[in-house]
Each structure stands twice: as C-alpha cells, then as structure tokens.
Amino acid sequence: MDIERNAALVVVDVQQGFEEVGFWGKRNHPAADDNIAALIDAWQSAARPVVFVRHDSVQPGSPLRPGHEGNGFKQYVERRRGKGGGAELLVTKTVNSAFLGTPDLGAWLRNAGIGQVVLAGIQTNMCVETTARMAGNLGFEAVVAFDATYTFDLEGPFGWRRSADELAMASAVSLHGGGFAEVVTTRDVLTAAK
Template sequence: MEIKENAALVVVDVQQGFEDLGFWGPRNNPDADGNIASLIDTWQATGRPVVFVRHDSAGPDSPLRPGHPGNVFKEYVEQRRGKGAGPELLVTKTVNSAFYGSPDLGEWLGAQGISQIVVAGIQTNMCVETTARMGGNLGYQVVFAVDATYTFDLEGPFGWRRSADELAQASAVSLHGGGFATVVTTGEAVDAAVRPAP
C-alpha cells in the first residue's frame, strides 16, 4: 500500500459525547483513541493535511448537540489541532457524511489536489463508513483504518441485535469487499506514511 505525499487524514467525530456510554451503550476497540492519536501525529509530523470533522447533532437529547459539553472534540484531538506542518481543515456537519458539511470537503480536497484520503474516527458503521463510502463513490482512493475507529452495540429490525465488534467487521467487509475502500490497520497506514518514496 502507498500513502501519497498529500494524502489527507479525515478524523471523523472524535467528540466528548461518545464517552456517554449510558446513551450509546457498550462499545468496542478500547485501543481506538490511541490509534487515532498515532495517525494524527504521523500525518502532522510528515506535513500531510488533516481534516477534523465535528458532528453538530440536531437531536435535542443528543450528547453531540451544539452547546452541550459532548459536542467538543476529545481532549487529545483538541490538543493536536493546529500543530501540524501541513494544511488543516475543520468541517462541521449535521448528517453522516463529512462530504455534506461546511465548508465543502470535496471542494477543499480538489483545491489541494488531493486524491487519496485515510478515514478514521467514530462511529465505525455510521459516519466513518458513510464518509468512506461516499469518498469511494466520488472517485477518491479511500483507506479505512479500521482499528482507529469504534462503535456501539445496535438493535435493528425484527429484534436483530449486533455487537459493536460484529458491526465493525461488517463495515470492514462491506467497504473492502465492495471496493469502496482499502481496509488497513493503523500500523500499516503509519508504516506506509513514513516509508521513503521509491
């Protein structure tokens, strides 16, 4: 795998509100936050662009609603904002895809000449997957760092219930098997990003 010199890291919705397990339920992948931090550090150290995405929920009871303490980025993300040598963008959104936010992510990527994005964040099977799928549809080369994401147990129709791990695996299989993205580990993405160009 090659990580291009101007590949953008898109960090989706790493906000304090996702710490409210009473609202969201059981989560998976306790190593996700450390992996997200590692990706940000690598992208900033190599001068690559980083996009921070924040979900401003319209739900009146959502921990991610504007004005609520849960709307802000987790501390480790906030501490890293503005610290990189490369370009940085803040996108706010009210829907799942970071491509339907403000300012327009696609326009910004186009202006920077970026064709490859690496996607990480919360939740694996919701906003992170939706952003990756749409990126693939729009023609970007999408890399999905699955262990730099996490999600929560979820109940759907017919009483069907899936664990967070099952949902994350399903996202990875759908994205990779369906050709929307290349699913990798954080270690693989970091190694490719620091590898000297051939």
C-alpha cells in the same frame, strides 16, 4: 499499500459525547483513541493535511448537540488541532457524511490536488463508513484505519441486535469487499506513510 505524500487524514467525529456510555452502550476497539492520536501525530509531523470533522447533532437529546460539552472534540484531539505543519480543515456536519458538511470537503480536497483520504474516527458503521463510501463514489481513493475506529452495540429491525464487533466487521467487509475503500490497520498506514 501506498500512502500518497499529500494524502489527507480525515478524523471523523472524535467528540466527548461518545464517552457517555449510558447513552451509547458497549463499544469495541479499546485502543482506537491511541491509534487515532498516533495517526494525527504522524500526519502533523510530516506536514500532511489533516481534516477534523465534528458532528453537530440536530437531535435535542444527543450528546453531540451544539451547546452541550459532548459536542467538543476529545481532549487529545483538541490539544493537537493547529499543531501540524500541513494544511488543516475543520468540517462541521449534521448528517453522516463528512462530504455533506461545511465547508465542502470534496471541493477542498480537489482544490488542493488531494486524491487519497485516510479515515479514522467514530462510529465505524455510521459516519466513518458513510464518508468512506462517498469518498469512493466521488472518485477519491479511501483508506480506512480499521482499529482507529470504533462503534457501539446496536438494535435494528425485528429485534435483531448486533455487537459493536459484529457491526464493525460488517462495515469492513462491505467497504473493502465492495471496493469502496481499502480497510487496513493503523500499523499498516503508519508503515506505508513513512
């Protein structure tokens, strides 16, 4: 795997509201936050571009709604914002894809001559997966650091319930097997980025 010198790290929705266990339920990948922090540190120390994405939920009861403390980034992310030597962008969105936020992520990447994005964040099967799919559709090479993402147990139609691990694996298979993104580990990304 090759990580381009100007590859952008896209940190998706690493917000305090995802700590509200009573709202979200059981999660997977307990080391994801450490892995996300390691990726941000590596990108910033190499002066590579970092994009921080924040979900501004329009749902009144959402822990991610603007004005609620859960809308803010987790402290380890907030402490790192503005600390790198490379370009940095804040994208806010109300839908799943970071490419449908403000400012226009795709335009920003193209204007900077960036063709590869590395994705980390929350939730694996929601905003990370949607952003990765759109990246691929828009002609960007997407890499997902799988263990730098996490999600939660979820119930769907017909009473079907899937665990966070099952949902994350299904996302990884769809993205990787479907050709939308290369799904790898944080260690793979850090090794290739050196």
